[in-house]
Amino acid sequence: MGYKPPGFQGSRSWIGCVEASLCLDYFGGPQGRLCHVPRGTGLQGELERLYSHFTGGGGPVMVGGDADAQSKALLGVCLGPGTEAYVLVLDPHYWGTPKNPSELQAAGWVSWREVSTAFDPNSFYNLCLTNPNSEKQQQPWTEGSQN
Template sequence: ATAAPAHRPGALKDVHLGLALPGRGRARLALLSGHYIYYHYGCDGVDDRGWGCGYRTLQTLCSWPEGRPAGVPELAAVQAALEDMDDKPPGLRGSRGSIGCVEASLCLDHFGGPQGRPCHVPRGAALQGELERLYSHLAGSEALLGPGTEAYVLVLDPHCWGDPKNPSELQAAGWVGWREVSSAFDSNSFYNLNSLSS
């Protein structure tokens, strides 16, 4: 399948660069190689506030590992693909229907993006135990594993609205940053993650 570029000129790349590392003391750091474009609400002129975060995360993943818009699907193309794959019933196209990690994984394969391997974590409290496994398969996200139980994940929040000028602006506003696993995730909620490989 082909995808039309879904970004504006001036899209920000590699927005984690320059971000101070969290934690204290020695830690093990896993970083992605390659480049990505940061996609967020409205970055292409479409007002998708309240429903587009899954699409924007998918677009960021599709831009990796080369940091180019080639192969990054527009929102309408994602909706059409999910209907065509019979993952969603007719009516998703042109709607404000959201998508999640499972749909993103299907679309990564459909649009020829990096290969995603879904991982279901039934309770946030179990996420800490998944970090070692995620660390060994890490590619599309970053994680910092510190001494003891201190563990962090890099979050690129797609909920940003507006026209950020540079990565420092995103970092200062908290749209891009390290989050401690023990406090950033609800211990009673479930999470679906995607582990990527190029």
């Protein structure tokens, strides 16, 4: 894509949410909308956005940070009574034949985590909210249709 220096191709260097969003666009994947959160404590203020994203049919949310180097993908949010809030976190490093949900949960690949402890309060975070139902994705199906 020309975004990184030539030595990056073929390397084992990591990419972040910004690059993932660029790749989605470049390769025609779902639209990725970026949301920057300056500190992990600010994620509490993004819960309504995440809830609306998921209830509106949005796809997984890629999460990357600076001080928190643990990659995450969010699959859901649960707003409990009072100030309790949880996110369904998928560890994107899992590979292999998918196991049943119980085994994945028992091994820690997927888990509900309280927002206040799932994110480093001193790390910034970039969220890439994917929308598989974006206009861009529907275009090939609607361009040739006759109404």
